[in-house]
Amino acid sequence: MSLELIRDILVATVPLLLIFPTLFAFTTWLERKALARIQNRIGPNKVGVPLTRYGGRFSLFGLGQPMADGIKMLFKENIVPRDADRLFHLLAPILALIPAMLVLCFLPIDFPWINNIQDSVKAFMLDGAVIFFFAITGLNTLAVFMAGWASRNKYSLLGGMRAIAQMVSYEIPLVLSAVIVVMMVGSLNAAEIANAQAGWNWFVFTPWGLAAFIIFFIAALAETNRSPFDLPEAESEIIAGYFTEYSGFKFALFFLGEYIAMFAISGLAVTLFLGGGAGPGVAALPWLSVIWFLVKIFALIAVMIWLRGTLPRLRVDQLMGFAWKFLLPLSILNIFIAGSALHLLAGDRLADLDEKQPILRQLMEGANPLVVAGLWIGALLILYVAANGLNQLSRAKVRPREYKYAE
Amino acid sequence: MTEQIAFWILSAIAVLGALVAVRKRNLIHGVFALMIFFAALSGLFLLLLAEFIAAAQVLVYIGAVGILLLFAIMLVLVAIGVPLVYSIGGAAVVGAMSMNFTFLPSRMFTGVESFVLASIPFFYWRRRFSPAAA
Amino acid sequence: MSLLGGGIFKGMAVTLRNFVGSYFYKDRLTTNDYSWRPTDKLPQHAGEYPKEEGEQLRDATTVTNYSRNFPMLLHDGSEPMDTIRCVACQICERECPPQCIYIEKSTEKKENAGGKPQFYPAKFDIDVSVCMSCQICVEVCPFDAIVMNSQFELSTPDRFGGLLLRRDDLLKSNDYYHNIHPEEAAARDKRIAEEKAAKEAKKKAAAEAARKKAEEKAKADAEASEGTPDIQEDAE
Numbered sequence: 001m002s003l004e005l006i007r008d009i010l011v012a013t014v015p016l017l018l019i020f021p022t023l024f025a026f027t028t029w030l031e032r033k034a035l036a037r038i039q040n041r042i043g044p045n046k047v048g049v050p051l052t053r054y055g056g057r058f059s060l061f062g063l064g065q066p067m068a069d070g071i072k073m074l075f076k077e078n079i080v081p082r083d084a085d086r087l088f089h090l091l092a093p094i095l096a097l098i099p100a101m102l103v104l105c106f107l108p109i110d111f112p113w114i115n116n117i118q119d120s121v122k123a124f125m126l127d128g129a130v131i132f133f134f135a136i137t138g139l140n141t142l143a144v145f146m147a148g149w150a151s152r153n154k155y156s157l158l159g160g161m162r163a164i165a166q167m168v169s170y171e172i173p174l175v176l177s178a179v180i181v182v183m184m185v186g187s188l189n190a191a192e193i194a195n196a197q198a199g200w201n202w203f204v205f206t207p208w209g210l211a212a213f214i215i216f217f218i219a220a221l222a223e224t225n226r227s228p229f230d231l232p233e234a235e236s237e238i239i240a241g242y243f244t245e246y247s248g249f250k251f252a253l254f255f256l257g258e259y260i261a262m263f264a265i266s267g268l269a270v271t272l273f274l275g276g277g278a279g280p281g282v283a284a285l286p287w288l289s290v291i292w293f294l295v296k297i298f299a300l301i302a303v304m305i306w307l308r309g310t311l312p313r314l315r316v317d318q319l320m321g322f323a324w325k326f327l328l329p330l331s332i333l334n335i336f337i338a339g340s341a342l343h344l345l346a347g348d349r350l351a352d353l354d355e356k357q358p359i360l361r362q363l364m365e366g367a368n369p370l371v372v373a374g375l376w377i378g379a380l381l382i383l384y385v386a387a388n389g390l391n392q393l394s395r396a397k398v399r400p401r402e403y404k405y406a407e
Numbered sequence: 408m409t410e411q412i413a414f415w416i417l418s419a420i421a422v423l424g425a426l427v428a429v430r431k432r433n434l435i436h437g438v439f440a441l442m443i444f445f446a447a448l449s450g451l452f453l454l455l456l457a458e459f460i461a462a463a464q465v466l467v468y469i470g471a472v473g474i475l476l477l478f479a480i481m482l483v484l485v486a487i488g489v490p491l492v493y494s495i496g497g498a499a500v501v502g503a504m505s506m507n508f509t510f511l512p513s514r515m516f517t518g519v520e521s522f523v524l525a526s527i528p529f530f531y532w533r534r535r536f537s538p539a540a541a
Numbered sequence: 542m543s544l545l546g547g548g549i550f551k552g553m554a555v556t557l558r559n560f561v562g563s564y565f566y567k568d569r570l571t572t573n574d575y576s577w578r579p580t581d582k583l584p585q586h587a588g589e590y591p592k593e594e595g596e597q598l599r600d601a602t603t604v605t606n607y608s609r610n611f612p613m614l615l616h617d618g619s620e621p622m623d624t625i626r627c628v629a630c631q632i633c634e635r636e637c638p639p640q641c642i643y644i645e646k647s648t649e650k651k652e653n654a655g656g657k658p659q660f661y662p663a664k665f666d667i668d669v670s671v672c673m674s675c676q677i678c679v680e681v682c683p684f685d686a687i688v689m690n691s692q693f694e695l696s697t698p699d700r701f702g703g704l705l706l707r708r709d710d711l712l713k714s715n716d717y718y719h720n721i722h723p724e725e726a727a728a729r730d731k732r733i734a735e736e737k738a739a740k741e742a743k744k745k746a747a748a749e750a751a752r753k754k755a756e757e758k759a760k761a762d763a764e765a766s767e768g769t770p771d772i773q774e775d776a777e
Contacts, residue, residue, distance in 0.1 A: 134462075
């Protein structure tokens with residue numbers, strides 16, 4: 001265990017541990033202000049510099065609110081129900097936080113300090129980085145079950161079961177949408193996927209990539225229990241679901257885990273679909289790619305907050321029906337369409353494709369523009385019609401509403 | 408050198424996890440120890456530079472099989488901290504659920520295709536409808 | 542066929558308009574941002590309610606005149622207990638849903654502002670930790686004695702005694718009521734005056750009717766008594 005290895009490991013991980021919790025604090029503030037403005041009110045605007053008497057004078061638009069919330073959570077009494085499993089009650093929030101934090105390493109953000117360390121420490125250079133990502137976000141379900149079970153509360157358990165069912169059902173469209181990108185690149189390596197979209201060849205601009213991005217985004221909303229899929233943690237549903245019995249800092253850890261998971265999944269979406277660091281000016285200033293990556297993550301987070309302020313909550317049967325009857329067939333169809341499109345694009349060049357290079361780029365280089373246009377339009381049409389059809393099929397079978405007393 | 412240390416640590420965790428999994432009285436604790444065992448196995452796969460298998464191990468075993476076990480325990484057992492005999496029954500259900508379903512109807516049929524079994528109703532009817540037993 | 546997911550986009554457009562509009566059209570914001578008050582002006586100890594109405598006014602004028610918090614008792618003059626409107630009829634105590642009002646009637650009557658001897662409340666306690674501000678007590682009071690106050694700085698470190706408002710804390714003048722809820726107070730005063738005038742008119746009309754009836758009876762008696770001498774004269 002050489003000193004250099006330890007130094008490399010610390011350089012690779014500690015900045016992430018510092019940057020993302022700070023971004024988390026900023027995001028909680030941003031979410032409360034943005035939601036408030038959407039709902040015609042001002043968000044928190046009193047807390048400027050906490051623990052001083054001048055809180056009101058320098059209110060700084062309420063930027064001290066996350067700090068104040070953190071201090072409040074630390075000071076709260078740590079209540080554990082009498083018959084609860086103490087060990088698992090303690091372990092569950094930790095286990096909810098660890099996968100979210102761990103998965104941040106797999107994002108191919110080219111921080112300047114990372115260039116000088118050895119390649120074996122860079123997690124995103126793993127040849128199976130994308131599938132590791134999904135494997136580790138699957139550990140969230142375990143934490144949720146542990147939280148629901150250890151509280152020794154029927155309602156927490158039911159809430160936990162519903163949450164696990166939701167997470168497990170939405171993992172499938174999530175992974176299947178990522179498969180599209182893997183098909184287009186030919187590798188599971190996150191860095192290669194990000195580099196394959198250099199310039200403006202983002203995968204979201206292909207029709208199957210666009211469909212996959214939308215499916216991925218919806219499934220990501222459901223994985224992190226965000227509105228409109230926040231049934232497990234909404235206050236009007238089974239109190240707070242699986243974290244009813246958590247108070248104080250453990251609740252803060254769950255909260256932190258959820259937001260960091262949001263960052264992680266947005267980061268993956270940016271890597272897979274939105275180019276991951278590609279943007280104007282990157283060729284000249286390499287560190288600009290970090291800025292672009294973070295800007296894109298924040299754009300996705302802003303859309304998540306926007307959706308939270310817009311949409312009502314889905315019921316659990318509507319949620320499950322949406323996953324199994326709409327998203328899953330659509331993502332499978334998407335895979336077929338992407339495969340056939342790639343096949344048609346390749347034509348007879350299939351044999352001399354270089355497997356080490358991104359596949360789509362090679363195919364697009366020597367392709368007939370008419371064929372490409374035709375494939376694009378055809379794929380868009382088929383996907384749209386299929387989505388509409390699936391929507392009609394998976395609608396609840398209800399008669400049109402009859403109003404007996406209203407006119 | 409670091410690989411050696413990593414190997415011994417991961418193996419120790421794996422063995423400990425497996426031992427705790429079979430010895431624990433509380434079934435849910437046992438399942439969680441089993442998941443620790445799966446995670447350690449995944450680490451061992453990583454040591455062998457088999458990244459895909461490691462990821463698949465976590466994804467399939469912890470993410471799917473583990474959750475399946477937990478759901479099965481939840482749905483089958485009602486009380487918490489059940490005695491061993493009921494947990495064996497639960498395991499039997501889980502085992503049946505993970506079996507190959509294509510053979511299930513034929514096995515069911517061969518199971519009941521027995522003249523001895525089919526003759527049991529006749530004994531009952533004889534007893535019921537015989538005049539001597541009235 | 543409309544765009545799939547079009548409803549979601551329309552909704553998102555609405556919320557975006559709301560978001561952007563809340564920066565430009567400030568009057569659509571429902572939050573009432575009261576100015577930050579220095580800590581030395583707030584009540585520091587339990588029971589230390591601002592005694593003069595000037596201090597309360599400073600508190601109350603930072604909210605709109607539609608805001609309500611907890612009830613208060615009204616009096617009509619300068620000396621609260623001489624002009625208190627409440628006659629301890631205990632209707633509000635009975636009607637209060639969480640039963641947070643506790644009234645003890647006085648044992649002897651006293652003259653109030655209207656000149657009539659009435660009972661008065663020896664004790665009138667409202668537990669504001671229980672009161673749910675439903676205003677049922679205001680609705681049922683036949684004497685317009687209890688109305689809603691808008692004072693909100695009631696925090697106290699003592700969670701039992703500090704949140705029990707006694708009669709003297711609850712008594713506020715009608716002028717204060719006009720100050721915090723001008724429209725409602727004016728409407729209430731108008732209604733009281735109209736009822737009083739109607740009562741006066743009815744009394745006068747009843748007096749008129751009674752007088753007229755007495756007059757007619759007297760006339761009838763007079764006519765009756767006048768009629769009999771004629772008969773007697775004929776008989777003679």
